[in-house]
Amino acid sequence: MKIPLEKRDFNRAILTDVLPYEVPFILTNEGFYKNLKSNASLRENRFLKSIFFSGEEVDTKPLVYRITKDSDSERSLYLIHPSVQIKICSLYKNYNQLITHLCTRSSFSLRYPSKIAHSYYSKEKKVMRNLTRNLKMKELALMAIMNLFMQAHFTNIEM
Secondary structure (H helix, E strand, O other), rough: OOEEOOOOOHHHHHHHOOOOOOOOOOOOHHHHHHHHHOHHHHHHHHHHHHHHOOOOOOOOEEEEEEEOOOOOOEEEEEOOOOOHHHHHHHHHHHHHHHHHHHHHHHHOOOEEEEEEEOEOOOOOOOHHHHHHHHOHHHHHHHHHHOOEEEEEEEEOOOO
């Protein structure tokens, strides 16, 4: 089943590209993304506006989040500040064509961003049909999205 996505919604990177892969599923940016998308709540509140949209360079520190690596050790993950996450979205918006163009030129990558993702495919048709009855299509797409960029792979690798 093909689920359409907004191709020009670069804030999707908040959901897919700015958090480490290993964070628990309960730690998510969905609420932050919804607030960014509505744009009103963050820009109307003077305090939040000064944090996220001040326009000046502010030193931020990442939040250190520890996860269990194995029975004897832990791994530290660093969660970047939300204002920096917004800047990453701007970077993708301003340089997405350059990113995809330069990545296709490299002969060193086995997997690289080739274009902006515009849809998501799901194999589970019955589950998806049941979910679409209860959720709007855009909300469903948010839950299922994998990455802002579609990934390309080399088909033949010569040694």
